[in-house]
Amino acid sequence: MLDDESRAILRQYQSNPALTVPELAHLVRMTPARVTRRLDRLIEDGVIQGQTVEIDWTALGYTVQVALRFTLDKTVPRAFDEFIAAARRVREVLEIQTFLGQVDVRLLLIARDLADYQRVYRDEILTLPHIADIEALMTLSRVKGDVALPL
Template structure:
């Protein structure tokens, strides 16, 4: 990956809807070589897809809850089973396997506290293999970035 590839990635993270002509002009290439580079970045998996960033609050899901999960066992099978279960929950926006005393950290979105309570009782607490759950509600988001540093 060279400096032009980095400029392509930076530009597309800022505006994934720009045309190949606009992208080429921004990175200093003609459209055809720019399109070839873009196709290579997609093929190599550096660009994994395109999508719209939707405002969580305006969609009616203003609450973000961080949930720490401790599993009963930390075997590969237990972790895989938990992962398969939570992949089915569309309210789970992120799920990370962590180091330390707690095994998993998730970010869950909800309409309100009652909505989150329903999610806990009807979905998450029914996943086998969980030893304990701890939740923290985000009061406000201070920093949220969608653009990775490409240096």
């Protein structure tokens, strides 16, 4: 799907998306016009879907991260949809994942401290619909968190 030139562009671009086209062209030894055409094609093909800013939430005072694993009541026909719709409205939830298996949904949430987590848990999480079981896993450290592909 990707040739060596596109891989080189993506490798550099994902490590530093703030690079200008001339800087990127210099790093991959291509002309700026050729890099621009490649980038346009990668965007058009949906390989590059945009740029994001990663904010260090601990720098903003959020010191607690918890992964919550839910098993939902599968006797309710729209349990997944209703649960996910409600979970999306919880401001502290950073990520929602669904699974096949014993665990149905995983939420990753942040809180300022344990008291704030307790508030979010009681006021927001426990009011989510169709929960059959819940397990909380508090993060102690993040060992690896790469989002870059090994190109």
